[in-house]
Amino acid sequence: MSDRASVEPSTAHLTSTSEQGSFCAARCTCGWRGPARRARSLARDDATGHEAAAGAA
Template identity: 65%
Template sequence: MAQQDELEHRTTTTEKGRFCMATCTCGWHGPARRARSQARTDAEKHKTP
């Protein structure tokens, strides 16, 4: 079951200009951030239950 959840929540970061945003295959997206590290943190928080 844990493997299935991980497959459903595959996150990536996308850059647009000076901003970076985390997105997930489930449709979730985080706020636009100037720091890539913060966008990655948003993605990790989303993946944890």
């Protein structure tokens, strides 16, 4: 008997942004990564677009 609980992968697309020097990139729990942007607002727009596209699929 195993003590580990079975874990199903999440189908939700949870995005966040991360800064790398003077660049910011959007990332998702599904593995998607947006392009590096100098403007945080553009990285957030990329994340929003990814969530919308994933929800429509």
